[in-house]
């Protein structure tokens with residue numbers, strides 16, 4: 001129970017903070033409604049945790065998908081940030097690998113929350129540091145909010161799987177900090193089905209495989225905006241590179257790309 005509460009504390013903190021803000025301004029607005037909805041969701045999730053307890057995917061300890069001991073052993077990705085792209089964990093770790101496999105192929109959608117929390121921490125550390133470096137006189141860690149765009153999958157694949165794991169991660173990230181991260185699912189679309197990148201070996205071939213498979217819709221939503229592209233895993237960064245290319249071409253201002261594993 002205590003562990004479950006700990007898992008939700010960041011989420012609860014931001015939800016209460018947001019509700020208090022709108023209460024102070026005495027406005028019954030959509031964000032207030034969303035805040036109340038999130039609170040309700042939190043209560044329902046706590047009840048669900050009691051009825052269907054979670055178990056650590058590595059050691060089976062009850063309480064969370066990653067117990068604190070296993071989480072400490074997950075290796076952070078230390079690849080230098082290049083082209084404003086970074087990842088949270090290294091993929092060559094059994095727990096990380098299993099988590100992404102369960103999320104993507106075994107329908108364990110609840111994992112997205114725990115993974116998004118790790119992503120949220122890494123984002124604060126990375127983007128805030130970068131923005132302070134670029135603008136040392138600024139008094140905010142983040143100069144503006146980010147539109148969060150998940151890497152889309154083709155509609156036929158989505159139909160087959162029932163969901164897009166990157167979209168789940170992006171949604172959970174935005175719920176953790178809705179004043180900073182705003183989900184945008186109606187801009188980047190996968191218009192051409194491509195062979196899985198896993199089946200293509202080198203970077204050049206992967207770039208060629210993915211080239212021209214994304215289209216940008218509702219361009220007005222992203223012109224001059226800061227964007228955060230979210231995906232579950234990257235190997236050669238070819239998919240992220242192509243997504244960045246089409247969004248920049250459409251008029252986005254600044255783009256960060258992030259994944260759970262590399």
Ligand SMILES: [Zn+2]
Pocket residue numbers: 056057058059060061066067068069070071
């Ligand atoms: Zn464990």
